[in-house]
Amino acid sequence: MARFHNGQETPFRHGTSVDGDLAKQSHTMAANALVVRNVQLPRSQSGHRAAQYVRMSTDKQRYSIQNQAAVIGAYAHAHDLTIVRTYPDEGESGLQLKNRPGLKQLLDDVSSGHADFAHVLVYDVSRWGRFQDVDESAYYEYVCKKAGIKVAYCAEQFDNDGSMLSSIVKNLKRVMAAEYSRELSVKVHAGVCRFVRMGFRFGAPTGYALRRELVDEKLQSKGVLNDGDRKYLITDHVRLRPGAADEVRVVRWIFQQFLELKSETAIARELNRKFIPTNSKEPWNRAQIGRILRNENYIGNLIYNRQSFKLREKKVSNPPDLWIRSEGCLEPIVQPEVFFKVRKTILDRRVDISEAEMLTRLRRTLLKRGRLSPAIINATVGVPCAKTYIDHFGSLRQAYSLVGYTSKRDCNHIDTRQRWLDLFAGLAAQLADAFRNASVRFAFGGGPDCLLVNKEGVSFFLARWHGGEQETFAPHWSIKRRVGTPEGWIVAVRLGERNEAVLDYLLFRTTDMTGSLTRFTEMARLPHGPESFETFDALVKSLIRRLTRLGRASPARPAQRKKPLKSTRSKEKTDHARHSGSANPDRPR
Template sequence: MADTGTSKSWERCMGNWLIVPKGTSLARRTRTRRAAQYVRMSRELQRYSIKNQLAAIASYEANTLTIVRTYADEGRSGLRIKGRPGLIELIDDVQSGQADFDHILVYDVSRWGRFQDVDESAYYEFLCKRSGVQVEYCAELFKNDRTFVSGIAKSLKRGMAAEWSRELSVKVHAGHCRVVSLGYRVGAPVGYGLRRLMVDESEHPKGFLEKGQFKALQSDRVRLQPGSGEEAAVVRIIFDQFVNDRKSYSDIRRQLNDAGIANHNGRPWTDGMIPTILANENYIGKTIYNRTSRRLGQKLVKNPDHAWVRGAAAIEPIVDPSIFARAQKLLAERRVEIPEDEMLVRLRLTLRRRGKLNSHIINTTLGLNHVSSYVKHFGSLRKAYALIGYKSPRDCDWIDTREHWASEQARHATELAEVLRNDLGLRPELAPDGIGVDVEGRRVVSFLVARRLARRGEDHAAQWKAYRRQISSGLLAVMRLDAANREIEDYALLPASLRSGRYVWLASGSLRRHRGALYRERGALFAAIKATLAKTNRADPTSSASPKKQSKPGRPKAKGFGGRRSRCGDTKSLR
């Protein structure tokens, strides 16, 4: 009987074990003790690198949590969430219910963000908490357990992180101002006819810096140097035509382009470049700093003249100071401030005469401000049009959805970087423009969005257009949109040897001509990119390129654009 009683008791216990308690979520139980890790580093010289953060997180509760996902923002500032695709993707996964983890591991409060509004940092943590995901700060002394003490500690840490950014911004700005006052250059871009010379702390030259290059040591400094003699002659001719001949910006720009003279970027000149050169004090031997500023990730603002920092005798003058002073006087006379009401009145009169409005009409009509002026005063051309009761026939839906597709490009680039890191063992980084992936400083893939153009009639083949952004290297992964330009229809992978240009045009039958391939799913696209990069990595990196064909003696290769021979040295052709 004892055996029978024991058997019945055992059966009752087994029956109870098979009963799932009311309110228990099996899906939630399957992801318990699973964690994702978020790491961020704003610059390479930072103390806590990505590897250090990963090592510290790995040792945090290593026996109780399993890390299943990694979200990373490399080279991203923590002042704002904009431009941090890793954190954006993390919060999107948590809110959408796609997260297969219950914990988020972060090195410390500052890695979550140095938001200037501490409530913003708390808000993003609250979004995760509301979705049942707990945020843990691994290197902090307090436990994020929702107690009064942890709340006070987090508020103090968030305030300290924000204050650290403010103090650092003030110190960096003061240091830049002092460096400029000593005659050195701060900032990378330079104007036409100027070059950046890197010198050590003893003023010994170390070499010229090309576009996109920066000094490697903090003790090094950068001085400005005049460019070639031909470039200096072009600068003097621009000032002479503007001051003595009273030529307009368009006339000067047209003569430069007709002479085959490229600007400092190797491209044709535009009207806006001429006044920029005429107002550049570098040409009279001065360095200028703090003309504009963008403090702590805020909007770019123009500073008043008395806030500018000048370094005298920093460069050998290219233009005579008297000619430069006369040019500044003419620039001031050409700039006439018109009230906003008057700007709208003139725009309305132009609409009545021309019957329509667009950027070309506004820029070519005498008495009207430039399009950029209307955008600055009213926010956009469409807002200015609305104030005068005009609706443009142009389809502006693409402009309204630009931010959405920019985030999609960043999301695709982030996911591809994670795939390349895990599957190929590469060390990919997100490109500075946020739409591509770099490996060892070289662009390997760029994501473009191609909108489908409206076609008249059913007989016309579908056509897509994507803005290329001067990208000239790496694969092009083009996201082709559907007929409504609302969803991604498919993906086209194009080779790096595609002919350069501002736009990429794709039609139904043009992939074979471009030597591209079409993929319906994102996974298939990533697999093709992996295969291409793996094949490239297997090739011998030390193999020398095929020797270039030598040009015939006595016939130098022509330079310039548009297929015309450059006549940069022939400055008489501009007169």
């Protein structure tokens, strides 16, 4: 219940005391300043003190916070109780505890012994919770009772005094509250299914190049709903319609590119290169392109109930016979024959086989080709890709051993590929945050590990360590350039010995890379660098200085490193390697 001080209402806050006896004026502050203190009172002094718990979801107005507080306040006045603390949950469902911070805070205060009250006042049993397991509701009340705190339901017709009659009625009320949620869930689901069959939209956000249109009971348009907008009249409904013309063209272009045997990743890279934004202003990726290619909204169909999330339980995928489908509900963006041709291509490339069959096909490939490699596996029809074998068996070497093959090549880089891809994504996100703080305009291009600044790319690569073939030869590093890498800057994460950890970070221009594979040693390095940094933060600061200084002008090459990198080799071996490689300094040692 709201309390007033000097004619002003004090708002509800989790566990906030509003009792005047606990407020003391501070002599060092302004004359009327109040200092609220949580004081642990003896039980004899807290016997007439009460806390109220109020909860409102979105069901009915009679359960509003103000109405609950009024009834609780009347109950407290009739029983000579003073409300000193309020625990609210506004707009929260009563099905689960994890989404109710007010009740969680109340139980924490009670369990820890910090409660300075002896009563908890609740509007009725359903406001305490509509838990699907009635024992859960009883347990939370028992936690309060064990701490010597009584829970009272102010609007109920029984006194929660522990008598047999009150226990029977209270348990019946809990069952009724849980059953109400179950019945409401069934009714809502049936109603939504009926409206979907009529061609109206419910549920998740719309896809790219689609808009939500609000219509009245006569199907007359009332405008377009933006993100976050909701309808407020029962007679109004939401329909889908095609979005902006340029977005529609993008969707059609995506389908056409896929039919021309372009992968989802290649399509996303091309869209990012053209600075075409998504709905969320995030860069395009493979998953977003895949969702567009599978979305039947683009041929005018609505599909509902693919997944269920009833009563806040675990989300489950429903079989196709339970889907609710409504065809021809909106103007199609893509021709049906194009859509179904794309769907057939997607289904044909998926192979669902057991792990035993995967090994059988891998063994058959070994007998036919005489050896195995990721390229051979990926190119063989009917054999899952190399990543699938890694996901199922942990590594390619493990899959090779199960079919009796030992690779002469080092497969560590294949097994750890995902680890370094995750590192690149994290570094790119860190660099993007630094760009925002420095007011550097950028966009993601070609994936999560490439940023575009003034049409120049900042791409992340891995510089792998390779040991010397002989004791007198120095180790070297190699960088393999990806197809389609934009011109600009290269951020190379250089790995240490055996490629187990990051050694340092290198920064250089793409023009310094020779061909698709660039090799360099500690001494025979790239023509104009690279500049090395011990930490990624230092590299970011240097890169931002270059970008902000150069602006849109043609960037200069990075300055030559003043001090050579520390060498892990002895001085004698270094001198010998320098003289032996003087004729061809770019040759790996």
